[in-house]
Amino acid sequence: MSVQDYDAVVALWQACPGVGLSSADSQESIARYLARNPGLSFVAENEEQLMGAVLSGHDGRRGYVHHLAVHPAYRRQGMGRALGGRCLAALADAGIQKCHLYVFAANQGGVAFWQNTGWTLRDDLFMMSYYTNNE
Numbered sequence: 781m782s783v784q785d786y787d788a789v790v791a792l793w794q795a796c797p798g799v800g801l802s803s804a805d806s807q808e809s810i811a812r813y814l815a816r817n818p819g820l821s822f823v824a825e826n827e828e829q830l831m832g833a834v835l836s837g838h839d840g841r842r843g844y845v846h847h848l849a850v851h852p853a854y855r856r857q858g859m860g861r862a863l864g865g866r867c868l869a870a871l872a873d874a875g876i877q878k879c880h881l882y883v884f885a886a887n888q889g890g891v892a893f894w895q896n897t898g899w900t901l902r903d904d905l906f907m908m909s910y911y912t913n914n915e
């Protein structure tokens with residue numbers, strides 16, 4: 781993924797209720813994320829349209845996967861598994877052996893997808909957030 785993909789990627793994310801968008805998904809923020817994590821985020825596209833997209837990156841210790849989305853017309857064909865796998869392989873190449881992601885508890889399809897592609901659902905953690913600017 782490059783920043784040139786931004787408009788098409790955001791349009792896909794906006795069409796996918798399981799993807800929670802925020803001010804962290806502005807063009808400026810995504811450009812910064814891609815610059816800090818080169819070669820770790822991917823799009824899948826054909827001649828006509830964007831079929832899928834995913835962000836990933838790491839902080840030097842652990843990897844993180846965000847906003848995996850596949851266009852509804854192309855689901856259940858292995859594209860989500862392939863995009864997630866590309867992230868994990870690229871992160872492993874960068875020396876990252878363990879990755880985390882966030883998924884809304886109400887997103888049953890998303891949870892099932894991650895479990896069926898090898899991810900472990902943790903019940904020993906809570907997520908906590910601090911809002912500096914109420915964002």
Ligand SMILES: CC(C)(COP(=O)(O)OP(=O)(O)OC[C@H]1O[C@@H](n2cnc3c(N)ncnc32)[C@H](O)[C@@H]1OP(=O)(O)O)[C@@H](O)C(=O)NCCC(=O)NCCS
Nearest residue numbers: 796798849850855856857858859860861889890892893896
């Ligand atoms: C989740 C999502 C990315 C899956 O993409 P996909 O290309 O359809 O996934 P795959 O075809 O690679 O599926 C791999 C396996 O995951 C499981 N799976 C995928 N979608 C599933 C669903 N909705 N319910 C249950 N299991 C599912 C299946 O076991 C599937 O294998 P199978 O088709 O051979 O049975 C896609 O449904 C999507 O974009 N959803 C909206 C956005 C979203 O919720 N993203 C997750 C954010 S955390």
